[in-house]
Amino acid sequence: MAWRNDVTLMIHDALAATIMALLQTAGLLAAAPLLRAAIKKMKARLQNRQGPPLRQGYYDLAKLLRKEPIRSETASWVYVAGPRVYFAAAVAATTLVPVLFAAAPLEAAGGILLLVGTLALGRFALATAALDTGSPFGGMGASRDMTIAALAEPALMLGLFTSALAAGSLNLGALVRSVLQRGPSFHPSDLLAFAGLFIIVIAETGRIPVDNPATHLELTMIHEAMVLEYAGPDLALVEWTSALKELLYLTLLVDLFIPLGIATSAAPGAILVSLLAWAGKVFMLAIAVTLAESTNAKLRLFRVPELVSVSLGLAFLALAIRFL
């Protein structure tokens, strides 16, 4: 009867993992618009404006979701599939990242490589969809996004590998657990990798030195140019996914460098502490993003690769110093 026990155990594990993944994804999806709104609000306060209320992110999504989808006559199924694949990829990526527990819900499925690959798949889907309608803005945005991604992706991988090297595992859950086990002991490469990854997060989420999320009017826009053609629920999906990705990247930084307070058991107290710690740390990073966005001017497009190559250099250096 031993094999039967194993099977039930496996089913239970799979069930638990699935439930955990669902809960975590739902939580992140619910929190994502709040993060964007909070950054917008803080930015407004720094400029002595009142800013939209924190609920505005949800209102915008609700309004967009209620509208009828309007699609260009020349659009094919690629255009329709774009936002959906983008959304699905981001949701799949969240299940690989530990948020409240020191284990990712579906960490058996894969680690860093799968995470980066999934995010790349989403980006590819959105870029091809932007090209599909044949509008000049879409193609321009797509080519720009890919130009930056080509540099940002290796930097992201190198930064993640630096942490993975210390942990001896590519699995994000194992990575967090190993950092917890080592205790707070620092290596110079930690800070180098953090600085590199922070620049990548700013580049990937389309924040100011790289892209301006607040305008449709600039010829230098990147992300907004790609999604200019979308309206209604399609646009809502894109916006929601972008917010989710932003939260995902910040959570990733928190996980890799300051996982203090993350729950290692399922006790209610530990979960509460973990939730508060996670929210607090993400909020601190959001403040850092806001400050970076408020104190810098947007870079000229041709200088963006320079900035991203700085982070590539930092990440490479972090990896190199690990061996020295």
Add this chain to the structure above:
Amino acid sequence: MTNDVLILCAAGMLVSAYLMVGQKALFTAIRLYSAQSLFLGIVAITIAISESRHDLFVTAALTVSLKGILIPWFLMRVIDRIGIHREIEPFLNVPASLLICVGLTVVGYRVSTGFPEGARGVSHHLIGTALSMLLIGLFLMVTRKKAITQILALLTVENAVFLVAVGVTSGMPLVVELGISFDVILAVLILGILVHRIVDRFESMDVSRLAKLKG
């Protein structure tokens, strides 16, 4: 705890030196230098507390007030006055400089293992980052054309030397430290005036134009 703070600050100094290489806006470069000096101040304070060497508090105060605040303020005023805000074209473009700096850092780190104290632990990282910063500073001095960037490179080299002096050796006598601090101030003041003169004469901060002075 002490070791962690030291390592973090040293790494912070290295990151700021590195960002300086990737940066063309002069104001940002000056702010980075200021942050670098603040990190150095934190290193001095941490060592002062952990090894109860109270003379290091004076060093820290000097570092923070002079290099963290006064010199950056002075340099920003110089830039404001002459109205030149960016490095137009360095001799090497940014990605190439960054690549070379990665190489220099690896060299600095590798060399630091040759020191008897530098083989492991905190002093390994301190000497490693300091040597790397030294090399990066020298590299910046050679490849940049603007006089202000060259001053910043010189100051970065000085910060690197100070990091080793404070972090690894048992420190310098207070008189020497005071002397060095005032030397630095004087150097920056004179270089600031020199920049003014260069800009007056050539209407540019480009040092390579000084070659025209030859007959």
